Amino acid sequence: MTAAASGVVLLTMAAITVFLIYRAVPALRGNAANFFTEQRWDADGTPPRFGIAAAFYFTVLTSAIAIVLAVPVAVGVALFINYYAPRRLSSGLGYMVELLAAVPSIVYGLWGFTFLAPHLTGLVSWLDRWFGWTIVLRYRPESAPNNYSPLTAGIVLAIMILPIICSISREVFQRVPREQIEAAQALGAYRWETIRMAVLPLGRAGVISASILGLGRALGETLAVTMLLSTAFAINIHFTETGGVTFASIIALKYGEAGPTGTGALIAAGLCLFLLTLAVNFAANVIVRRNKVA
Amino acid sequence: MTRAAAGNAGARAEARAMAMGLAKGLGKVTGWPWSSGSRVGSPVAVLAAATLLLAACGTDENLPAADSAMVGGCPSGKDLNGAGASSIKLAIADWTAAYQGQCPDIGINYDAQGSGNGRMQFIQKQVPFAGSDVPLPSAQRGPAQQRCAPGQAINLPMAIVPIAIVYHLQGVAKLTLTPSLVAKIFNGKIKQWNDPALVAANPGVSLPNKTITPVHRSADSGTSENLTRFLAGQAKSDWPYPPSQAWPNNVGPGAAVSTNMVLLVKQTDGAIGYVDNPDATSNKLPIAAIDVGAGPVAIGSASIGKVIAASEVDQNGLDITVDVAYGLKAPGAYPALMVTYLITCSRGLPADQAGLVKSFITLTAGDQGQALIAKAGYIPLPTSLRGQVQAAVARLDGV
Numbered sequence: 151m152t153a154a155a156s157g158v159v160l161l162t163m164a165a166i167t168v169f170l171i172y173r174a175v176p177a178l179r180g181n182a183a184n185f186f187t188e189q190r191w192d193a194d195g196t197p198p199r200f201g202i203a204a205a206f207y208f209t210v211l212t213s214a215i216a217i218v219l220a221v222p223v224a225v226g227v228a229l230f231i232n233y234y235a236p237r238r239l240s241s242g243l244g245y246m247v248e249l250l251a252a253v254p255s256i257v258y259g260l261w262g263f264t265f266l267a268p269h270l271t272g273l274v275s276w277l278d279r280w281f282g283w284t285i286v287l288r289y290r291p292e293s294a295p296n297n298y299s300p301l302t303a304g305i306v307l308a309i310m311i312l313p314i315i316c317s318i319s320r321e322v323f324q325r326v327p328r329e330q331i332e333a334a335q336a337l338g339a340y341r342w343e344t345i346r347m348a349v350l351p352l353g354r355a356g357v358i359s360a361s362i363l364g365l366g367r368a369l370g371e372t373l374a375v376t377m378l379l380s381t382a383f384a385i386n387i388h389f390t391e392t393g394g395v396t397f398a399s400i401i402a403l404k405y406g407e408a409g410p411t412g413t414g415a416l417i418a419a420g421l422c423l424f425l426l427t428l429a430v431n432f433a434a435n436v437i438v439r440r441n442k443v444a
Numbered sequence: 445m446t447r448a449a450a451g452n453a454g455a456r457a458e459a460r461a462m463a464m465g466l467a468k469g470l471g472k473v474t475g476w477p478w479s480s481g482s483r484v485g486s487p488v489a490v491l492a493a494a495t496l497l498l499a500a501c502g503t504d505e506n507l508p509a510a511d512s513a514m515v516g517g518c519p520s521g522k523d524l525n526g527a528g529a530s531s532i533k534l535a536i537a538d539w540t541a542a543y544q545g546q547c548p549d550i551g552i553n554y555d556a557q558g559s560g561n562g563r564m565q566f567i568q569k570q571v572p573f574a575g576s577d578v579p580l581p582s583a584q585r586g587p588a589q590q591r592c593a594p595g596q597a598i599n600l601p602m603a604i605v606p607i608a609i610v611y612h613l614q615g616v617a618k619l620t621l622t623p624s625l626v627a628k629i630f631n632g633k634i635k636q637w638n639d640p641a642l643v644a645a646n647p648g649v650s651l652p653n654k655t656i657t658p659v660h661r662s663a664d665s666g667t668s669e670n671l672t673r674f675l676a677g678q679a680k681s682d683w684p685y686p687p688s689q690a691w692p693n694n695v696g697p698g699a700a701v702s703t704n705m706v707l708l709v710k711q712t713d714g715a716i717g718y719v720d721n722p723d724a725t726s727n728k729l730p731i732a733a734i735d736v737g738a739g740p741v742a743i744g745s746a747s748i749g750k751v752i753a754a755s756e757v758d759q760n761g762l763d764i765t766v767d768v769a770y771g772l773k774a775p776g777a778y779p780a781l782m783v784t785y786l787i788t789c790s791r792g793l794p795a796d797q798a799g800l801v802k803s804f805i806t807l808t809a810g811d812q813g814q815a816l817i818a819k820a821g822y823i824p825l826p827t828s829l830r831g832q833v834q835a836a837v838a839r840l841d842g843v
Contacts, residue, residue: 191690263704263707264711268711268712292635296697298698376662376663379698380697380698381691382694384694392696393694399662403662403664403700406559406561406663407663407664407665407666407689408560409560409581409583
């Protein structure tokens, strides 16, 4: 019974991989450009030229921004709910955070598109003024005065992945053995010291796997990112400038009008996203295992 | 075949009787036997009757749609599904309402996922008709013919959709652009609203010192393709890109669908974008006039009609395509437009779908159907083209 169930999962994975490869190969054969370095996407042109360089870059960039912003907040919220908040507040707060997960991604997209982006101008110029020397946060005056940028997409993604990271972290922190906490307290540790000595080290593996789950969602998130990014197939190291495209957003934006080669090319992009997610999960497994041993 | 022949003979008698009834002023639409609940004979007979009735009213060359018989009889009560261009979404909604006014039992579902998606679904036999902002491209001709075998896959021009250059600029209610200015704005050569070239094209208008935000469609779209054809036809030196569904440069933010384009232009002071005219007018966005050489021209049936009159119409069997004169520089012409087609099979659809498609298209191509969509911002097909389309629709296999 259980073996059959896991067999089904494995078969499904294998079937997805085979399907993606089968559909992607003819398009990749006809590609006149290097699939890994080309920054253009003209899959139905003659000859077809398309590549994933820009999509790979922006997918990783937006997800990385999301993780960097979301993990500290999520862990902070989880610790607050578990150890600081009065009971009545903590259950309400936990419920609110989980409610964030129930918001459909199109709503996040619309909110980012119509509210967040127009209101980020102040932050972007502040970042440019004080952190422009980092180059990545520089905002060149000639760029379009909108904030449909990887940064905006990253912020929206961060909010979207916050609930999953937060609730898994909470569960992990709850599993920290009572004796450990009491032992720390018996040594005279303050609450924050207890958390640092007992809770965080034991919860680290769990927090990492929670972050990876969040990262998986951020990598594949389609609707919200599609609404925000402009489909500019050019790698731009300035995070706050309008532009960008991700694996998921190319597929969403190009699928409707794609011809036969175009469809194959999009499936090849889907395959890359699939492999990227697999690689991330694999890396996470390794990290989690290493952390558990330690 | 004898059964069919007998059916036809019966139908002919019926048609004659009905035509006579009409002539006597007795035939009110709702009083006709097939719409009063008890359907007479099979849909075969009903449609044959409708066709014959039309044939009795007009000549073969130029069939006027008999106004009271817009639908040409209600086929059996199954739903009709179509898919494709979002530019005719609003027209389809109007047509559906009119159709259901006569045939309330029939649901019409149009999945506005984009022209390419509609053509794909049509070729894969998921829908019996598709809406498309461009005729079947040569790469899809073969598969489409196969899908329709032994019939022919055909393009029927069904609505003219002007492309509106919309903008948002506080204090500027009137704006004129030449094709070359549009090209320079959309490829980032002109960055400020008070650029001398813009000021020169707009005498008497005070343009602010504000950055231009040119918004493009980030999803591949028929609107982008037709706009870029217009730019390539009118301002080759300022628009170096070949026409394409995918926006060719990285200037400015992108909007996935036309709704987002409208939102983005509405919320950004200094923005300029392009949408189909129905979307522009229903959202009350200011629209720039286009000057192709003889003064500013606004969207209207006269300015659009001029372009269609100068365009070449190719007919091959029942297949009709319009080679739009995007490069036309005649005074009073507005050449930024798309001709939106319904793509279907001349024959070869399953019997139940063929009847539905024919009766629906008879309505959409009819005089009333065309008049109906003008209010929403579409331009009805000009008379000669409309006659050609109506004649082709009348020859569609309705069975």
